Amino acid sequence: MARPKPDYPSAGALRALADSDGRLAVRVTPGARSESIEIADGKVLVKVRTKPEDGKATSAVRDLLAQALDVAPSQVEMLRGATSREKLFRIPPEA
Template sequence: MARPKADLPPPEALRALADGEGRLAVRVTPGARGEGIEIEAGRVAVKVRAKPEDGKATAAVLELLAQALQVAPSKVEMLRGATSREKLFRIPPA
């Protein structure tokens, strides 16, 4: 059975939440039933199926963000939060 496609907001909505230097704060929920990105009250919440072990959840979040922004994963850089649920990423401008 194929996994359902992740629920992703438009790239412009995510870029609008980044600061002037392209930093985007994200709250991560690892081990979720489904994958997706939600914008709630001006905050970005990312849910991934991957468990928080050996950086798997962080890698899944980076991949999902890149997919939502329609850029290569190498263009999204994690600045802070490798072992935390609160992460900070640098995203490329539009």
């Protein structure tokens, strides 16, 4: 039985915040109590449970974004911010 999809913003709402090149700026909170994606004041806020060790939190963010966008994690590319809370990802265009 498939797990129900968490209540994330729609893929369209996330894509609307990306620039013309598909770059999406994200503010990350690692080590949170729960995982979520929010849009607040025109910014994408992502909370992940994973601690920021050896890139694990960044991978968790990429996986969460991919799930919200309904694409494979390999299609979400991190461009900047490997060790920062402010990250920049390239997301695929709508199919």
